[in-house]
Amino acid sequence: MTDLDAAFRKASAEQQVENRSFRIGGHQVLLRFAGSGAIPSIVPAFAHLQAEPFAEPELVVDIWDSATTGAAPPVRPDVDAEEPIGAFYFFEEPPARGVFQPGMQALSTLDHSTDRAWYWVADPCALPYWERAAPIRQILHWWMASRGHQQVHGGAIGTPDGGVLLAGRSGSGKSTCSLVSLLSELRYAGDDYAMVSIEPRPWVHSLFSSGKVEPENLWRVPHLAPTLWNADQLATEKAVVFVDQHFPDRPIDGFPLRAIVLPKITGGTRTRTVPTSGAVALAALAPSTVFQLHTAGNEALRYLARLVREVPAYVLELGQDVSEIPDVILALLDELRPAGP
C-alpha cells in the first residue's frame, strides 16, 4: 500500500521539485513536479494561465512519473488487461476521489478536505496527444466543481467584453470555429474543453490553450500548418497546436458568457446564426459533457440546465467560407452586448 505523499517525496528525493503556478478559473493552482520529466507533457496546455508564485495556493497538485524519476509505481486497482486505452476506473468516497486510466498508466487522486491532488503517470513521453492537450482534466473537473464551476465539452471564443461557448458533438465544427478565429480580433479560450460558472453572472473560463483538428480538416485552417506540435503523427493522431506558443496574443483566461452557439455544417453558402431553444442547447452541451468527463452525472446536467436558462442559444449555420465565422460571431456579440450604464 502506498501513501501518495510518501510516493511523491520518494520520487522527488533525488530530483529538484519544480513549481509552476497558474490562475485557473480565478483560482490559485500550484503544480509541483518531482523533477522536470513530466513538465513538457503537462505545462504547455496551461502556459497562457501561468502566474507568479502564490503564498497560499488554493489547490496543490503533486505530479511525478516513474520513467524519469525511477520511482516505483504507486498501488493501482486491479484492471482487466483487455481494456481499451480509454478505460476509466474510478472511485468516489468523499472527500476522496480517484481515477486510474490503465491505457495510459495514469492515476489521478483528489482529497477535497485538504485541497491536495496527486497525478502519477508511468511515462510522460508516452501520454497520448489528447491527454497532453488537456492534462489533469479529472482533477480540475472535481476540484473546480467544488468551487462552483462546471467543466464543459465545448470551445470558447470572444473578447474581454463577452464571448460564446461553442457546443456540440465531436465533428460539429467547434474546433474549426475556434481555430479559424485566431486570425480575427476574437480571443481564444479553448476548442474542446472549457469551464463555466453561473454566479455572479455567466462566465467562461479557459482551461487549455491547446487546439485539435482532424487532419482532413486542416485545409480549413491553413494558418496552423507551420504550428503543429505533432505534424509527423497525423496518420494516427489529430493535429495538435499549442496556441500560446504560436499566437501569443490570442489566448484569454475568460470572459462573460453572452450565448451558447451550436455550430452546424449545413452545406449552405453563407454563415449565419439562428436562435434556438434552451432544450436544443442542453441536448448539444450536456450529453457530450457528461460522457467526455466520465465521472460527471446528474449534478453536471442540472448545472448545465441552469446555464442554458441564463443565456440565449443559437445555431451557427456554417457556410462554405469558414473565414466568415469570426465576423458572424462578432456581429452576434455586438447584438448581445448589454446596454451601457
Added chain:
Amino acid sequence: MRYRVNSPRVINETIDGEAIMINLTTGSYYSLDRVGGDVWSLLEASLPVDDIVAELGRRYEATEDDIRRGVEDLLHRLSGEKLVVPCDDAEPVRPVPPGSAIAERAPFRVPKLEKFTDMQDLILLDPVHEVDSRGWPHLPNGHAGGK
C-alpha cells in the same frame, strides 16, 4: 399502473417544457417535445397512468381515448428504452407539476420521443468502471483506499 424514472441510470432535465434524458449506461440520450415533456414530468411525480391521462385531458384538447393511446405508446417506448421502470405502490406520489399548456387547452399532439446514439462509441472506447476504494493508494489523512 405506475412508473418511475429509472434513476440513477437515467438522468434528466426539463427546459421550457421539453425534456432531455440521458441513459448513463448505454450512452443514448433522448429529447421529448412539450406534450412528451408534460408526460415526463407527471411520470417524475409517479402518477398512475389513469391520472396522467386525466391530467393531460385538463391541459390539452383531445378525446380521452386519443390521449390514452398517445400516453400508452410513449410509455411503451420509454419502457423499451429503460428510461422508466414500473413503480412500487409504496412509492409516494409527488405533487403534480404545472404543465406547459396552462393558459388555455392546447391541441393534443402525439408525444414525440427522439433518440440520439452518437455518444455510444465513446462508451465503447472509454468504458467507465466505478469501483470501491480497495487497491487504491492511501491519502495522507487516511481518507482513501487501500483497505
